[in-house]
Amino acid sequence: MSKDASPRSDKWVDIIEVGTRDGLQIEKKLIPAAEKIAILDAMIASGIRLIEVTSFVSPKAVPQLADAAEVLAGIARRDDTYLMALVPNVRGADRAAETSLDGGVLLCSASETHNRKNLNRSIGESIDGFAAIAERLREAGIDRLGAVATAFGCPFEGEIDQANMFRIVRAYAELGVKHLTLGDTTGMATPANVRATVRALKAEFPGLDLCLHLHNTRGVGLANVIVGLEEGVRRFDASVGGLGGCPFAAGATGNICTEDLVYLLQESGYETGIDLCKSIDVALRMERALEKPLVGQVMRAGPRLTLHAADAVPTAAG
Amino acid sequence: MSKDASPRSDKWVDIIEVGTRDGLQIEKKLIPAAEKIAILDAMIASGIRLIEVTSFVSPKAVPQLADAAEVLAGIARRDDTYLMALVPNVRGADRAAETSLDGGVLLCSASETHNRKNLNRSIGESIDGFAAIAERLREAGIDRLGAVATAFGCPFEGEIDQANMFRIVRAYAELGVKHLTLGDTTGMATPANVRATVRALKAEFPGLDLCLHLHNTRGVGLANVIVGLEEGVRRFDASVGGLGGCPFAAGATGNICTEDLVYLLQESGYETGIDLCKSIDVALRMERALEKPLVGQVMRAGPRLTLHAADAVPTAAG
Structure with missing residues (x-):
């Protein structure tokens, strides 16, 4: 990331x-x-x-993101703001090239079935297509970032073949990609496979900055963050209010929640540069925009030392 | 715990x-x-x-638990079943003594304000009262277990005075209590204070079996479990479907969820003796009984390798 001005202390x-x-x-609500x-x-x-603002997918496939260029153009950037978007194909790269995007994220699933379903091509076809997307982004002065979807398991195939992931990551590395996101697309990451995958990738590709994109579909998203931190990962995707979901499980939650992650990191001695209370306000605003309750927890309970009057509410033992 | 037949491998x-x-x-729904x-x-x-079935609190204070004796009498035990209940005072011990309870849990908050509000007495008065409760339980052949509420913070006072916790735990130790539960009553436990508290207690009371009673009020319950496991804790309280709540935050969740914890442990190489699918069925049954959705995640998404047909649901990149 060219504008990535992260203070690089071990606690950042x-x-x-x-x-x-x-x-x-x-x-569904636009x-x-x-x-x-x-x-x-x-x-x-x-x-x-750092914000992954949108995706240059087909507006027909995802009408909610048809306004990608308009949204990117409207954001009031600060000097350290770095805006990213998914760029799944050359058509997307063409659209991205017309914007002030900082980083375009190339994408491929580690599962053949998921990649076909998501991007309508095989893993090999996706890899063969990276160069053209990357070239279009390079010409436009946009950084090339990489992501592997279903990195910890596939809802169709189950366990993924790690060789597929390595093929994809090697292709990114050959294109000079520095930032690699491992996507836990449907919440199949566990402490054990997060640890094993991060270790394997760090051993093989020591120059990559790893980012974990964890979902909380099975409730263990932040437990996986703890393991990622222990393995030296210092970059995590998260979603305001825990917004998102899992298409395979009605009622299941989506990405790990930004404010809950900020809270966890802050209480664990890490720095994020993010103000927790302001972050909660953003979640409440998103909730109002969507007119439905979000699943974030800290946005309900408040920061840890939110104190209450002793006569506020009756308690019961325990 | 006298009937505690846990296989004592490090992975149990x-x-x-x-x-x-x-x-x-x-x-509210009875x-x-x-x-x-x-x-x-x-x-x-x-x-x-191991089940903490009920509490021998005043039936007037908590009508939902007025049936404590009836419920305990009705359970079809197996040989290794161990039934526990909170016993906050001598009156409760008298009632417990009439049942087949295995373990009675004594309770005191590490916060003066919370203890007064919860048990209507000072920490000193609670400690002075332990002996009489313990003696009544001993006469009835019921094990004496100990719990410290608000062990990681108090919603009224904020940070607790660790000296209070040590006073309470010392009193338990003097009564021969072996099982000590640290209660994260309103979800103020964090990786940092879980680690520090467990280390401090293990150093001072190496003979105690520590149990963590974690709430997920701020979303970090299972992250705290990871830290507890790393510190050698091998006993955790959890609630079916994540049932429970926080009286100070409408919409905030309560205890960590049993099925989600079983899932996390199973996927991390630990053994619990619990069948995840049956555990999900129990959560669904509780949901029907309460006629409202519970917050458990695995009960929605299913076990990790729940596979889906590739034509089941449209996906979108990511």
Whole structure:
């Protein structure tokens, strides 16, 4: 990331906000571009520096993100703001090239079935297509970032073949990609496979900055963050209010929640540059925009030392 | 615990189910004793061995638990079933003595304000009263277990004075208590204070079996479990379906969820003796009994390798 001005102390953790992309993409209620921009501006004001704003997918496939260029153009950047978007194909790269995007994320699933379903091509075809997308982004002065979807398991195939992941990552590395996101697309990451995967990738590709894109589908998202931190990962995707979901489980939650992650990191002695209270305000605003309750916990309970009057509420033992 | 037949491999973790106590105590909808018993029997059939079934609090204060004796009498025990209940005072011990309870849990908060509000006495008065409760339980052949509420912070006072916790634990130790539960009553435990507190207590009281009673009020319950495991804790309270709540935050969740904890442990190479699918069935049954959705995640998404047909649901990139 060229504008990535992260202080690189061992206690600094980058949070990449993906709520307006991974969160909104499954929401039926269309949020007007102006409201998205206001929310993104509020995220930046809360201290968020890195945002995966949108995706240059087909507007027909994901109408919610048809306003990608308009939203990117409307954001009031700060000097350290770094805006990213998914760029799944050359057509997307062409659209991205017309914007002020900082980083374009190339994508491929580690599962053949998921990649076919998501991008309508084989893993090999996706890999063969990377160069053209990357070249189009390079010409436009946009950084090339890489992501592997279903990195910890596939909802169709089950366990993934690690050889597939290595093929994809090697292709990214050959294109000079420095930032690699491992996507826990449907919440199949566990402490054991997060640890094993991070170790294997660090051993093989020591120059890559790893980012974990964890979902909380099975409730263990933040437990996986702890393991990632222990393995030296200092970059995590998260979604405002825990926005998002899992297409395979009605009622299951989506990405790990930004404010809950900020809270966890802050209480664990890490720095994020993000103001927790402002972050909660952003989540409450997103909730109002979507007119439905989000699943974030800290946005309900407040920061840890939120004190209550002793006569406020009756307690019961325990 | 006298009937505690846990295999003591380093990979064995005891889960104590507290849903019918800590979970139900804040539910307004009264569940009939017969339904509670059916759910408790299903828990036992799922492999749960240790259950904090109820509390011998004043039936006036907590009508939901007025049926404590009836429920305990109705449970179909297996040989390794161990039934526990909170016993906050001598009157409660008198009632418990008439039942087949295995373990009675004494309780005191590490916060003066919380203890006064919860038990209507000072920490000193609670400590002075332990002996009489313990003696009554001993006469009835019931094990004496100990718990410290607000062990990681108090919603009224903020940080607790660790000296208070040590006073309480010393009093338990002098009474021969072996099992000590640290209660994260309103979800103020963090990786940092879980690690520090467990280390401090283990250094001072190496003979105690520590149990963590974690709430997920701020979303970090299972992250705290990871830290507890790293510090050698092998006993955790959890609540079916994540049942429970926080009286200070509408919409905030309560105890960590049993099935999600079973999932996390199983996927991390630990053994619990609990069948995840049966455990999910219990959560679904509790949900039907309460006629409202519970917050458990694995009960929605299913076990990790729940596979889907590739034509089941449209996906979107990411």
